[in-house]
Amino acid sequence: MNFEAVIGLEVHAELKTKSKIFCSCTTRFGGEPNTHICPVCLGLPGSLPVINRRAIEYAIKAALALNCKIAPHSKFDRKNYYYPDLPKNYQISQYDLPLALDGYLEIELNGKTKRVRITRLHLEEDAGKLIHGGASISRADYSLVDYNRTGVPLIEIVSEPDMNSPEEARAYLDQLKAILQYTEVSDCKMQEGSLRCDANVSIRPRGSAELGTKTELKNMNSFKALQKALEYEIERQTEVLEENGTIIQETRTWDEREGVTLPLRSKEEAHDYRYFPEPDLVPLSIDRKRVEEIRAGLPELPQARKKRLIEDFKLPEYDAKVLTLSKHMAEYFDSCVKETGDAKLVSNWLMGDFSRLLNSRGMEVEDSPVPPKEMAFLLKLIKTNKISGKIGKKVLEEMFETGKGAQTIIRDKGMEQISDEKTLIPIIEKVLEVNAKTVEDYRKGKERALGFLVGQVMKKTKGKANPELVNKLLKDRL
Amino acid sequence: MGLYNYTIYELHEMLIKKETSSEELTRSIFQRIQKVDPYIRAYLTLAEEAALKSAKKIDKLLAAGDRVPPLAGIPMGLKDNICTSGIRTTCSSKMLENFIPPYNATVAGRLIENGAVLLGKLNMDEFAMGSSTENSRFFPTRNPWDLERVPGGSSGGSVAAVAAGEAIFTLGSDTGGSIRQPASFCGVVGMKPTYGRVSRYGLIAYASSLDQIGPITKDVTDCALVLNSIAGHDPLDSTSVDRDVPDYSSALVPEIKGLKIGIPQELFPEGMEKQVEELVRKAIEKLEEMGAVCEEVSLPHTPYALPAYYLVAPAEASSNLARYDGVRYGFRDKDAEDVVTMFMKTRSEGFGEEVKRRIMLGTYALSSGYYEAYYLKALKVRTLIRQDFDLVFKNYDVLVSPASPTVPFKFGEKSEDPLSMYKSDLCTIPINMAGLPAISVPCGFSEGLPVGLQFVGKPFDEETILRAAFAYEQNSGFHRPEPSLEVN
Numbered sequence A: 001m002n003f004e005a006v007i008g009l010e011v012h013a014e015l016k017t018k019s020k021i022f023c024s025c026t027t028r029f030g031g032e033p034n035t036h037i038c039p040v041c042l043g044l045p046g047s048l049p050v051i052n053r054r055a056i057e058y059a060i061k062a063a064l065a066l067n068c069k070i071a072p073h074s075k076f077d078r079k080n081y082y083y084p085d086l087p088k089n090y091q092i093s094q095y096d097l098p099l100a101l102d103g104y105l106e107i108e109l110n111g112k113t114k115r116v117r118i119t120r121l122h123l124e125e126d127a128g129k130l131i132h133g134g135a136s137i138s139r140a141d142y143s144l145v146d147y148n149r150t151g152v153p154l155i156e157i158v159s160e161p162d163m164n165s166p167e168e169a170r171a172y173l174d175q176l177k178a179i180l181q182y183t184e185v186s187d188c189k190m191q192e193g194s195l196r197c198d199a200n201v202s203i204r205p206r207g208s209a210e211l212g213t214k215t216e217l218k219n220m221n222s223f224k225a226l227q228k229a230l231e232y233e234i235e236r237q238t239e240v241l242e243e244n245g246t247i248i249q250e251t252r253t254w255d256e257r258e259g260v261t262l263p264l265r266s267k268e269e270a271h272d273y274r275y276f277p278e279p280d281l282v283p284l285s286i287d288r289k290r291v292e293e294i295r296a297g298l299p300e301l302p303q304a305r306k307k308r309l310i311e312d313f314k315l316p317e318y319d320a321k322v323l324t325l326s327k328h329m330a331e332y333f334d335s336c337v338k339e340t341g342d343a344k345l346v347s348n349w350l351m352g353d354f355s356r357l358l359n360s361r362g363m364e365v366e367d368s369p370v371p372p373k374e375m376a377f378l379l380k381l382i383k384t385n386k387i388s389g390k391i392g393k394k395v396l397e398e399m400f401e402t403g404k405g406a407q408t409i410i411r412d413k414g415m416e417q418i419s420d421e422k423t424l425i426p427i428i429e430k431v432l433e434v435n436a437k438t439v440e441d442y443r444k445g446k447e448r449a450l451g452f453l454v455g456q457v458m459k460k461t462k463g464k465a466n467p468e469l470v471n472k473l474l475k476d477r478l
Numbered sequence B: 001m002g003l004y005n006y007t008i009y010e011l012h013e014m015l016i017k018k019e020t021s022s023e024e025l026t027r028s029i030f031q032r033i034q035k036v037d038p039y040i041r042a043y044l045t046l047a048e049e050a051a052l053k054s055a056k057k058i059d060k061l062l063a064a065g066d067r068v069p070p071l072a073g074i075p076m077g078l079k080d081n082i083c084t085s086g087i088r089t090t091c092s093s094k095m096l097e098n099f100i101p102p103y104n105a106t107v108a109g110r111l112i113e114n115g116a117v118l119l120g121k122l123n124m125d126e127f128a129m130g131s132s133t134e135n136s137r138f139f140p141t142r143n144p145w146d147l148e149r150v151p152g153g154s155s156g157g158s159v160a161a162v163a164a165g166e167a168i169f170t171l172g173s174d175t176g177g178s179i180r181q182p183a184s185f186c187g188v189v190g191m192k193p194t195y196g197r198v199s200r201y202g203l204i205a206y207a208s209s210l211d212q213i214g215p216i217t218k219d220v221t222d223c224a225l226v227l228n229s230i231a232g233h234d235p236l237d238s239t240s241v242d243r244d245v246p247d248y249s250s251a252l253v254p255e256i257k258g259l260k261i262g263i264p265q266e267l268f269p270e271g272m273e274k275q276v277e278e279l280v281r282k283a284i285e286k287l288e289e290m291g292a293v294c295e296e297v298s299l300p301h302t303p304y305a306l307p308a309y310y311l312v313a314p315a316e317a318s319s320n321l322a323r324y325d326g327v328r329y330g331f332r333d334k335d336a337e338d339v340v341t342m343f344m345k346t347r348s349e350g351f352g353e354e355v356k357r358r359i360m361l362g363t364y365a366l367s368s369g370y371y372e373a374y375y376l377k378a379l380k381v382r383t384l385i386r387q388d389f390d391l392v393f394k395n396y397d398v399l400v401s402p403a404s405p406t407v408p409f410k411f412g413e414k415s416e417d418p419l420s421m422y423k424s425d426l427c428t429i430p431i432n433m434a435g436l437p438a439i440s441v442p443c444g445f446s447e448g449l450p451v452g453l454q455f456v457g458k459p460f461d462e463e464t465i466l467r468a469a470f471a472y473e474q475n476s477g478f479h480r481p482e483p484s485l486e487v488n
């Protein structure tokens, strides 16, 4: 039978407010364990939460960028469960009256635009981190807890089950991340845990309107993992149904190493959270006027920016999309274009070597050791033939490695392009002399022989000769 | 007469006139504690060294001729669920037996800033759950009027200390009557302010939507003085209300002519002691004599207050007390081999019977499938109770009732029967459910045991109940009764 997948995502993003959601501790990532804490986020007896107004504003901003309606009245609730990384053994969250409802975002895949509806967006506090002295909490000899992250503001964004393939899910997450970055409410760094994603997935016969039994997938720590986990799970469910089995509604965890999803022990998931209104906080009333002010202050969002790149620079749609998915990349692109005036060149380099070097280091654009000014300087050298593209690659690698500027590297390593005829002519003549056979071939009409000769000159000059000039000088002499 | 017999305002005069010093006063209270506390057992922790240090600081200011606030140099005690920086705060629980808070509750901070001298921390029912202080995990406190009887609860240590002269004033907390019922039992003045009038920051929570801190004093004048320094908005407590704090002392005018007093028949519950009712009725006659207009009124939903309270309060408690798991502070069962067993053993041993009973009640009331039938319904009842009061307060300034349906009972008399113990708060619980201010003042004796009269006010109208209570106190002949505590 032909099945189709039905996927919904639950995304948690940490808000980048300076202080935590209910106390004034810093939200900075890292730090010695248990140094960003106070009686409130540690849940000491007698302490009380006080809402950080800035967190509400950030959440509203995100909700508006996701086309949600802001609820004029919402409230906080306690979600009760026992876990050692949760200092109060309840999480302050929002249950039946979330901050925002009914939004959507648009994804583009294979030239088609699809709208994915967003059910709700709400505010809550993050938990701490456990470090186990063993395989898991149940099998460890001991466990250590770091509460630095406890109380960092989170927004939870729940989508409708509107996605039908892992690629669509991936595109949704890409787009969501881009929007949260553009609005500057979250860093969305999956490797630091500031963006986390769970998925609900079921399958049904293609064309059927009924939903199948879903499973919940957890523990996907990267965009790639999300896609792989979904692919695996859809295949697993398909196999079960094809063998006339039944899907069990359960929570499954993605095992990155084995590349499989595994059921969590049912004991760990049998939760009754016993939600009830948080009595330590007063209900939230959102001022309409403030909402409109925030809406008016929203920045240009990724789709608008993409359109602009296509129109202004005639970039292909794909390039424009890749360059605008990250706000930092889009800004990086803009400043390089401003310096060099060559959008195509900038686009090629950013999507090519620059991205490759970032990825190999697991870095985001904003962490790049090469600032846009230096990158633009390098591209200008290439554009004006001061160095070749090939040398440019080497220089860029060196820049990533050492953090030094292009000029310094080129000078120190003597990498400057040789565009001086007086220097090149003796070398060329020597090459022609040594390779008399090849010269003969060329003259007989073997075009490829020219390439060999150019290569010989480049070899002699350690790649520094200006290839166009070499070409010209060779042809003059052949 | 010892220094411990005086009130705050009398001692303030004496300090200013240099008739005594804060150090002398503080030392004399510690002597009094040494003498009577072995019988009363009000204190869990004493802070003598720190107290004398603060007393000497005040004496220096006084010697320099500086103006000092009315509470400066006055020895006080705090219920042991009010966090005190560097001083053990136990909630009378094994769970927090060695817990030393790194911060002061807002009220503690305010009193200390006003120069009050902290003597120590006072016994209570574990986590403020109880009406007799028998639920303390350490020892029960005795009633200074009859050592074989309970002082009431849960603020039993706080009231007994004031009654026995072991502190000039104290603070208690009141979730369902925990200040007013024991104040009634021990013949002192106890007030629960409007919910939101006094900051709860640093009060170890029992039921967050009901808990409120209040003063326990020898008379109404002192009550106003203490309220003056603890009331007001606190940015650390979102439920504390940001509105002006009047000078409560200037409300103390002994004049109630024309004051409209409602007598809610439902607050004279079935099963209340005849003698108590008689004394309260007599007090009402007295109020009429003084010119107040007293009329019977009805609060039809208050009979449901007790069952609704025993859903709302335990539900909040089950969540508030979840944090005591042995991971970060407090008691931990050290033998457990895994984390779930550690949670279970720590909580089984760390909490006493009544606390566990209420955690289970509350967990059940919030469970899926029961939430609507229990917790949600209780919230609806709460709204109806509040509406009853709103309606009556359209026509009346103050309501009057007994503060407790009985006089103090004997140890063990009710501790085996939780329901009969719960009924001890029948007259007070509806007021917490509605968030209103109320005060209990002595109104006579039944066979030598004190009885308290409760005045209930409109939200944030502490002034009117203070005025009514003050007028009554000045005219009743029951101003500042003192137990003839014969100990040696």
Ligand SMILES: [Zn+2]
Binding pocket: A020, A023, A024, A025, A036, A037, A038, A039, A040, A041, A042, A151
């Ligand atoms: Zn904190």
